[in-house]
Amino acid sequence: MIAYVRGILTDKEADSIVVEAGQVGYGIHVPMSVLEALPPVGEEVKIYTHMAVKEDDMSLYGFLSREELAMFRMLIGVNKIGPKGAMGILSALTLSDLRMALFTGDVKRIAKAPGIGARTAQRLVLELKDRISADDVLMQPSGSETAAAAQTVPDVTGTAKEAVEALTALGYSAFEAAKAVKKVEITEEMSTEDVLKASLKYLAFL
Structure with missing residues (x-):
């Protein structure tokens, strides 16, 4: 098994x-998010890979982070x-948005991906929702997950969850609420009300 490939992007x-x-030139299939985050041709890259083996084909699928690779493996396990x-x-979806869509059961958002209909999206939510935690959704960095390393954040998940619940009570979808809070x-000094007010400012510009 090839865990990763480090070399020159050609x-x-x-x-x-x-x-x-x-x-050796390794041909690696990558999603659009990886293509957009890659450096110019000629520079060194490190790609985390998954090898799919069939009777008539062996293919490598690659990502810039272990988190994306783990999500890919979760998806193909369905x-x-x-x-x-x-x-x-x-x-079609960033890692952050996909986690949020699975956690909040946003079938419509997942179904927008090419080749994924409503039934398939429902199956994904049903099988993977319990494998996504509130920490995964609320405490991940909101920037590019593919290029940035994970950041250390204070343990404020409880406050964030309360703010999400308050926003959904105001009529926002769970996906919108989670994204705004994120x-x-x-x-650690912020109260639920402080987080709620800051989230509402973000939602006002949507």
Whole structure:
């Protein structure tokens, strides 16, 4: 099994790249999020990979973070979701938004991914929702997960969850509420009301 490939990025295509490592060029399928975050051709990259083996094919699928790779493997573990479908989902939704959609049961948002209908999206939510925690959704950095390392944040999940519940009580969807709360840089000194007010400012611009 190839855990990752580190080498020189030599080519970019619409849905794949070539990385030269040890005088071997590795063709790797990547989602749009990875393509957009990659450096220019000629620079060194490190791609975390998953190898899919079939009777007539061996393919590498790659990501810039272990978190994206883990999500890819969760997706292909769902019945009738193959690597192509998983890559489509990860191209249509950021890791952050996908976690939020699964956690809040936002079937419509997931169904917007190419090749993923409402029934498939419902199956994904049903099978993966319990594997996404509030910490995953609320305490991840809101910037680019593919390029940035995880950040240490204070343990304020309880306050964040209360703010999400308050926003949903005001009529916002769970997805909108979670996304708004995540935009707030919550400190241990902030109350639920403080987080709620800051979240409402973000929602006012949507």
